[in-house]
Amino acid sequence: MLGAIVADQYIGRYKTILVFSTVYLIGWIILTCTSIPSALEAGAGFPGYVVSLVVIGLGTGGIKGIVSPLCADQFKYDHDYVKELPSGEKVLVDYSLTIQRLYNWFYWAINIGSLVGGVVCPLLELNVDFWAAYLLPTIALLVSIMVFVAGTKLYYRPKPTGSIILKAFSVIGQAWKQKALPENKEARKQCKDFMDFAKRDSGMTNTAPWTPEMTAKAAHWxxxxxxxxxxxxxxxxxxxxxxxxxxxxxxxxxxxxxxxxxxxxxxxxxxxxxxxxxxxxxxxxxxxxxxxxxxxxxxxxxxxxxxxxxxxxxxxxxxxxxxxxxxxxxxxxxxxxxxxxxxxxxxxxxxxxxxxxxxxxxxxxxxxxxxxxxxxxxxxxxxxxxxxxxxxxxxxxxxxxxxxxxxxxxxxxxxxxxxxxxxxxxxxxxxxxxxxxxxxxxxxxxxxxxxxxxxxxxxxxxxxxxxxxxxxxxxxx
The missing domain is CATH 1.20.1250.20 (MFS general substrate transporter like domains)
Known part of the structure; x- marks a missing residue:
């Protein structure tokens, strides 16, 4: 949730991924370094494990919800359109089917990493030690960040859209208050969604006029x-x-x-x-x-x-x-x-x-x-x-x-x-x-x-x- 709010309101998905990926990497570095034999002998093992879990959780939580949306953002359009092929044939490009395919293959790709890590890391832990099992994903994450940055010029990067959470709560609060007014008894019967009471043009008749205070709040949406x-x-x-x-x-x-x-x-x-x-x-x-x-x-x-x-x-x-x-x-x-x-x-x-x-x-x-x-x-x-x-x-x-x-x-x-x-x-x-x-x-x-x-x-x-x-x-x- 934190990463999503930061991405939508402040710095956009691309920069948010970079920031939280760095946090994620720091967590893995802490986990790897505190699992080497000398660190374990010094008593750093358990404290390092706890700290790394918190940092890794913050990092992965910050990027997990926004990586796939950034991937889907790379599709040029957000609607169906007609495309003419070099042969002269015109075809309809279906937006929903395109995104469905994109998410299928996105999920396929992340399971490559899941399989490699799930097989190799337990074997490294069994045959070498924990530090080796942790070192592999640390290096893999570092390489993935470098590859991600290398393709920066190729990405479509949506800009942040401002404070959404507070605005959303204001809309819900305004709609609920308007709906509860006695003057809107008849309008409530026509209403299909109470959120329509927060709209200037709700399409409903016999709605109570807004107070100056409500009008001032509604200026934000x-x-x-x-x-x-x-x-x-x-x-x-x-x-x-x-x-x-x-x-x-x-x-x-x-x-x-x-x-x-x-x-x-x-x-x-x-x-x-x-x-x-x-x-x-x-x-x-x-x-x-x-x-x-x-x-x-x-x-x-x-x-x-x-x-x-x-x-x-x-x-x-x-x-x-x-x-x-x-x-x-x-x-x-x-x-x-x-x-x-x-x-x-x-x-x-x-x-x-x-x-x-x-x-x-x-x-x-x-x-x-x-x-x-x-x-x-x-x-x-x-x-x-x-x-x-x-x-x-x-x-x-x-x-x-x-x-x-x-x-x-x-x-x-x-x-x-x-x-x-x-x-x-x-x-x-x-x-x-x-x-x-x-x-x-x-x-x-x-x-x-x-x-x-x-x-x-x-x-x-x-x-x-x-x-x-x-x-x-x-x-x-």
Whole structure:
């Protein structure tokens, strides 16, 4: 949230990434330096670990919500447009599908780093020491910052838009006060969204006139900002139930690792290596979904809309927990586990389908949610709304912490089953609450296309190399 506010209000996304990346790097340097043998002998290990966690948390929290929006900003337009190919054929470039593809491949790229770090770092810790496992990401982060800076001249860098948070609270407060006025009793019956009471031209009749004090406050915004704020709130509503989905996902880094610890593994294979089958599955299946499955559905006139994809993510996440519960049942039934309580003859590779199911659920739920946050956030709030899309992860971590006392043998079958039931029920509730969002989006898209067809267009000079328009983020075709 801090990084998003700084980016949207003060210095922009590009500079914010640079600042917090530097903080992030400092945190890794502290962690690496305090983990070398001489530092451990001097007693710097634990203090350094605590300080580094705080600094790393500040750094990664500052950039995580704004890296993907800056990436999506590089697409030239924020609307559909017609493009003429060198062959003379005219094609419609769909903005939503373009951003969908961009986020798919963004998620694919970050999972390359997840896989490399998830495999190499545990092996370095096992065969060398902790300092070596920490040194690798420190160097990787330093190199990534240098590469990022090297491409500075190539980026489109949106400017900050001023103080959004205070203005948003003022709009909400003004709208609520106006709505509560007795004189607006009839207007409340016409009102579809109470935020319209903060607009000068609300389209409602019989509204009470504003007091001089309200008029003075409203000088800080216009009706467009109110509409943008309504759009942002609409986007943020979907994040609340997503916390239950992320409880499923969080089992990757806790319960499933513990489950792997009591399963039969090849010699030298750490149990915390197994969760890397999740990024492996993502690297395999994201291209298949993006290049084959989605185009095939569109070819057959099947529109897999965002809320449908997120709902599918809920159900597949629930299925992954059902699978984990079945595996846990067979571990409990294994004679070796009954005898020892800490090992079994059940192969650890039986876990792989669980990770594959979680990966598929991420493609539909996780990628779509951050994509939806960007496409439905107004320009003045893209960093903020994208950062808010990560809040369900935080809530899910707290939920996981709350149920952790029960997450131990012999309760694990019921823990996985409970999470599965929660995700399945929440998926049903989610679709019931938000399925109309897909209808709203489609109506808006058709209306926008219709309006563009009736607007006179200005001929724009084409780039002879790309047959595309010159770089202009706000160009209207």
């Amino acid at each position: 216009d009706d467009q900002f109110v509409d943008e704020l309504k759009q942002a709130i609409m986007a943020c509503k979907i994040f609340v139930p997503l916390s239950i989905y992320w409880v499923c996902y969080n089992n990757l880094s806790n319960n499933l690792i513990s489950q792997a610890a009591v399963m039969a593994r090849p010699a030298g294979l750490p149990n915390n290596i197994m969760n890397n089958f999740d990024p492996i599955a993502l690297l395999i299946f994201i291209p298949i979904v993006d290049i084959i499955i989605y185009p095939a559905l569109r070819k057959h006139k099947i529109n897999f809309f965002p809320q449908q994809r997120i709902t599918a993510g809920f159900f597949i996440g629930a299925l992954s927990m059902v699978y984990a519960a079945v595996v846990q049942h067979y571990i409990y039934m294994d004679p070796l586990f009954i005898e020892t309580g800490d090992s079994s003859n059940v192969s650890v590779f039986i876990q792989i389908p669980c990770y594959v199911l979680i990966a598929f659920s991420e493609i539909f739920a996780s990628i779509t949610s951050i994509e939806y946050a960007y496409t439905h956030a107004p320009k003045s709030m893209k960093s903020l709304v994208s950062a808010l899309s990560l809040w369900p992860n935080c809530v899910a971590a707290l939920i996981s912490l709350a149920i952790s006392p029960a997450a131990q043998d012999p309760n694990m079958v019921w823990v996985y089953t409970g999470v599965a039931c929660g995700a399945f029920a929440c998926g049903i509730l989610y679709y019931w609450l938000f399925k109309h969002y897909d209808d709203i989006d489609e109506e808006y898209r058709v209306k926008k296309l219709t309006d563009q067809q009736h607007q006179p267009t200005t001929a724009l000079e084409l780039d002879p190399m790309t047959m595309d328009t010159p770089w202009d983020k706000d160009a209207k075709l």
